[in-house]
Amino acid sequence: MPAPAPTLILAPMRGITTMFYRQAFVRHFQGLDVEMAPFISTVGADQINPKLLKDVLPENNTGLPLIPQVIGNNADDFVRMNSALADLGYDEVNWNMGCPHKPIRKKRRGSGLLPYPDTVDAILDQVCARSPVKISVKVRLGVADKSELMALIPVLNRYPLTEVIVHPRTAEQMYDGTVDLDAFEEAFNALEPTVCYNGDINDRALFQNVETRFPTVQRFMLGRGLLANPFLCEEIKRGISHLARCEKHIERVAAFHDDLVAEYEAVLHGDHPVLGKMKEFWTYQTTHLSNGRKMFKKLKKSQRLSTYKDIVAEFLADAEWTP
Ligand SMILES: Cc1cc2nc3c(=O)[nH]c(=O)nc-3n(C[C@H](O)[C@H](O)[C@H](O)COP(=O)(O)O)c2cc1C
Numbered sequence: 001m002p003a004p005a006p007t008l009i010l011a012p013m014r015g016i017t018t019m020f021y022r023q024a025f026v027r028h029f030q031g032l033d034v035e036m037a038p039f040i041s042t043v044g045a046d047q048i049n050p051k052l053l054k055d056v057l058p059e060n061n062t063g064l065p066l067i068p069q070v071i072g073n074n075a076d077d078f079v080r081m082n083s084a085l086a087d088l089g090y091d092e093v094n095w096n097m098g099c100p101h102k103p104i105r106k107k108r109r110g111s112g113l114l115p116y117p118d119t120v121d122a123i124l125d126q127v128c129a130r131s132p133v134k135i136s137v138k139v140r141l142g143v144a145d146k147s148e149l150m151a152l153i154p155v156l157n158r159y160p161l162t163e164v165i166v167h168p169r170t171a172e173q174m175y176d177g178t179v180d181l182d183a184f185e186e187a188f189n190a191l192e193p194t195v196c197y198n199g200d201i202n203d204r205a206l207f208q209n210v211e212t213r214f215p216t217v218q219r220f221m222l223g224r225g226l227l228a229n230p231f232l233c234e235e236i237k238r239g240i241s242h243l244a245r246c247e248k249h250i251e252r253v254a255a256f257h258d259d260l261v262a263e264y265e266a267v268l269h270g271d272h273p274v275l276g277k278m279k280e281f282w283t284y285q286t287t288h289l290s291n292g293r294k295m296f297k298k299l300k301k302s303q304r305l306s307t308y309k310d311i312v313a314e315f316l317a318d319a320e321w322t323p
Helices: 019-028 050-056 075-087 102-106 117-130 147-156 181-190 204-213 224-228 232-238 249-267 271-285 292-300 305-318
Strands: 007-010 034-041 066-071 092-097 134-142 164-170 195-198 219-222
Touching: 007 232, 019 034, 019 050, 019 249, 034 050, 050 075, 066 075, 075 092, 075 117, 117 134, 117 147, 134 147, 147 181, 164 181, 181 195, 181 204, 204 219, 204 232, 224 232, 224 271, 249 271, 249 305, 271 292, 271 305, 292 305
Parallel strands: 007 034, 007 219, 034 066, 066 092, 092 134, 134 164, 164 195, 195 219
Antiparallel strands: none
């Protein structure tokens, strides 16, 4: 029997993988199976409103299964948010215990919870018992010390979590250095729920490396690598290291870009917010363009949308896709 196809999940990236990005992405690229939305903070009951939930309103979804994500450390607020998400039709919510940013960590949110198994236990106890949705969690190895996740695993194993997504870096590493596959292996062996691998899958060779080392892992979350190479899921699913030249990479990236910029122009007011979004988009999307560095340098300086569009058109006309 052939091995089952891996499940490829779009990583949540706050500010970038918005509903607009997700919608445009699936109109232009294949191979993705599931999306996770960037985190929503838990808030008091009176603050749960349609604006807060806009990014995950079903009418804004792409057709792929979407898992909303929540960040917070107050069980009552978390349960209320889960109920609001259940009302929208969701049956699973992911709890962010991976966000490495210091201000969040200091408030014992995101990865800041990793060194506190008793707090996590108390929250999961309430949230799993009282929520109308299933819970999954996204974690790192620890804040500074990678033994923190190992100490937390007996707690995670006590709850019926649908999956544990492991990004094998510490929070202090942020996104620097390399992922620690030995630490991932240790966590994977100790975890009872389904485990999803996340981190540095930037090309098919890296994906294969993880797949070969962990043949029973079937769920993979892709972030920056997929944003840089939106063909990556197609390459992984088709079993090729990069799509052939004739597959019109530049034309497809250009069409994706035009679609996305039009979406942002329709909802954001003025050139600046649109430029902000698009400059962030190109932080990743220029990686595989032969003239990407120059292009990024130039478009970063643009102050008007019309100038920006001219720069994009000019550079894409000359660009080649570099795998
Ligand atoms: C700009 C940015 C925003 C992110 N936002 C979130 C988020 O909202 N929720 C989350 O769980 N992870 C977030 N992450 C982490 C990614 O989901 C992912 O775990 C990380 O980038 C590692 O995967 P990668 O190497 O495939 O990019 C963010 C990362 C970046 C760079």
